[in-house]
Amino acid sequence: MGHVNDLQAPPAAERLAVIDLDALRHNVRHLVRLVSPARVMAVVKADAYGHGAGPVARAALEAGASWLGVAHISEALALRSAGINAPVLAWLHTVDSPFAEAVAGNIDLGLSGWELESVVAAARELQIPARVHLKIDTGLGRNGCPPDLWESFVGRALAYQEEGLLRVVGIFSHFSVADEPERPETDLQLERFRTAVAVAEDAGVDHEVRHIANTPAALSRPDSHFDMVRVGLGLYGLSPFPGQSPEQLGLQPVMTLKTTIANCKEVPAGQGVSYGLRYSTAEPTTLALVPLGYADGVPRVGTGGPVWVDGTVYPVVGRIAMDQMVIDLETTGIAGTGKDLVGREAILFGGAGLPSVDEWADASGSINYEIITRISGRVQRRYTDTGSSQEAGQGPAEPEAAPEGSEA
Incomplete structure (x- = not known):
């Protein structure tokens, strides 16, 4: 039986951020229609860009998002603790990241190189295969495996897969200037990504998802959608393009x-x-x-x-x-x-x-x-x-x- 106070409105807040989950669901449904048959990963890192990861994740999944994305394993573990069991990818790690907890929590891990052995060690200890996405640096210059090391990196991952220590679920990268559609670097990154995917497939990778598109690419580059797009800013109803309002893109601020x-x-x-x-x-x-x-x-x-x-x-x-x-x-x-x-x-x-x-x-x-x-x-x-x-x-x-x- 609930408490009587549960039926009362809360005290007025002196400072308040109102999060409109109906608007969020509208944005997700709009994006799902726009990129279909590709799937939508709802990016809820940084506490869902300040909107609250738990409520936003649930609403996004209800509206048709298939995956969740976060930067840190700790963010993914918090979603699991909140009872959210959807596929979730964490992609930014340090030597102190809790890889064993991630593997035990069925959290997908984005890997760029050195993390592979740390994840495999956790999987071996737990006797649970890790789910990993291999990241290729196509030009952003941050995380991601350098192209000249890619073939070797893929080979190492497949060797561990043969041992039953991991499953290569995805291949991914990240755009640098997709919010500036006139720039040619996006085409170059797409070409490099396709090449990296082909190398991985030729080596024997049977991936589930390929993903490189962020919000601006999801909205403007259908040739980049592949199997999934990662939507952050658009989820929250904001435009990535100077001079274009959310309304012009079919989005509602949240x-x-x-x-x-x-x-x-x-x-x-x-x-x-x-x-x-x-x-x-x-x-x-x-x-x-x-x-x-x-x-x-x-x-x-x-x-x-x-x-x-x-x-x-x-x-x-x-x-x-x-x-x-x-x-x-x-x-x-x-x-x-x-x-x-x-x-x-x-x-x-x-x-x-x-x-x-x-x-x-x-x-x-x-x-x-x-x-x-x-x-x-x-x-x-x-x-x-x-x-x-x-x-x-x-x-x-x-x-x-x-x-x-x-x-x-």
Whole structure:
């Protein structure tokens, strides 16, 4: 029997990231249709780009994703601990990575070279064959086996497969400039990948999946889809292409970042604002305090970033501090009156009708990937869904209503 409190809405959060799982499912279904018959790997590394790995993984799988992808084994183990048993690939390792736990947890491992022997040692000790994906460096220059060592690497893996110590499940690589479709390097990487796959197949690799496409390639390069695409940014409803909105790509932003106005006061002309006094008011005005700062993941350099309040978008003025930022309302006569904005909702970014993640990326000289991923744990998450929603650490909550001036 549930507790009575389980039926009550959670306390209001002072700082809140609302995660729209319906939007996420829409994105997954759209991408599944777009890349079919290739499968979709939902990339949920970095706590699902700040959205919450567990809820996002479940929603993505429900919507048609076939695999999950993470960087670290620890992230994959957390998914297993949460009861998620879908295929999951972890691809970034150190000498201290828990390979034995990964093999025991039926976690696929991306390998570039030196890790092979460490994984085999774990498999031999456990007497459980490891599932591995061999990575070829086709031009990104990070992880991946160098092309001149590829044939030898594949041969070593097949020798261990003959011993029953592993199964070569996949062959993969990663694009470097797929978000710039006009550049020729993507064609060169594709050619190198096809060559590497052919070498592996000629050597006897009977793979299940070949994968190289990320979100931009999934959206723009059908010739790169092979058996599976790895979708990260697109999963969260954001565009990888400058000048193209999520809506133009059929995607819906998933995260809305918001708080409430914490203070509102009238100031004279010449009033300096925030550390360094890089901004001062040109005339008497009203300043409003927004209680989000770089400790919450908002970039310190994001001066000029947009904040939506009561249907109007105001730019941040002065430096963003650890816990707060300031907007200039460019009016007087409201502080301390019934028109005071204290307690009113302040939204930094969200979906249609609201400021975008890309606007904050532009204000910060960054990219949309970083803006969402850096939102800190001090900001509570609330998951909205058809018929249900839940705030991290709280009981069930009512679905969030769209703010005035926005489109549902």
